[in-house]
Amino acid sequence: MDRPERPGRSLITANHEVIQRWARDRGAKPATIAGTERDGRAGVLTFNIPGYRESGRIREITWDEWFYTFDLRRLNLIYQEQLRDGRPSNFFRTESPDREDG
Template sequence: MADESETRTTTDHDEIRRWVEENGGSPASVRGTEKGDDDAGVLRVDFPGGAGEDQLEHVSWDDWFAKFDASDLAFLYQAQRSGGGGSTFFKLVRR
């Protein structure tokens, strides 16, 4: 039997988007870290109760994934909390 709090790592855009949206998040970047008009900056996910609008700027999924792929990143996330229920734990890691 798998540990319910296990982490998973993926580069699948649909899986990432589904997990983020199921947990109430949206794609974002750290405000002020962009390097030009076509750069999303340092990637984050904005969850309710997180860093908020003063630090994060919402970006489109297309822009988020373009930066994700260009930066050769993978998405490591906790499928659910050890006690059950949704989790918002994730990290962006090098592939």
């Protein structure tokens, strides 16, 4: 269901299956940014995508850990399936619909 109407369009979802499929299609693993953890849970959520966001601070975590934090913080994933030219896109970010500046 979560499909772009045209290449390059950003989509938004909280559906775990859609998020896992998007990540799997890119070889991405669920991750957090080391040092941002709070109260024994992951902090900033991200993905470890080979060749995309390389950083020594990215720490891979399990899907259970990732989704626990994602759901607890009531986040959405904004992502793209394709760039405007039709190539696969690695663009994503998490956002909270509860933030006043969001």
